[in-house]
Amino acid sequence: MRDDIAYQVLVNDEGQYSLWPAHQDVPAGWRAEGTTGTKDECSAHVDEVWTDMRPASLRAAMGD
Numbered sequence: 001m002r003d004d005i006a007y008q009v010l011v012n013d014e015g016q017y018s019l020w021p022a023h024q025d026v027p028a029g030w031r032a033e034g035t036t037g038t039k040d041e042c043s044a045h046v047d048e049v050w051t052d053m054r055p056a057s058l059r060a061a062m063g064d
Contacts, residue, residue: 009035014055
């Protein structure tokens with residue numbers, strides 16, 4: 001990842017997060033979560049909100 005471009009935070013249907021260059025189209029299966037900024041800012045946000053790394057389907061199967 002480059003440090004000199006803006007990033008956005010993406011999330012998929014399984015509740016998994018990813019950073020993506022803000023100037024590129026969002027890939028299929030992902031949606032913009034609403035947070036944009038530097039790589040460090042976006043990474044910090046993901047660290048704060050993605051507290052359970054299990055996919056949503058696994059959480060549902062486990063009754064969580």
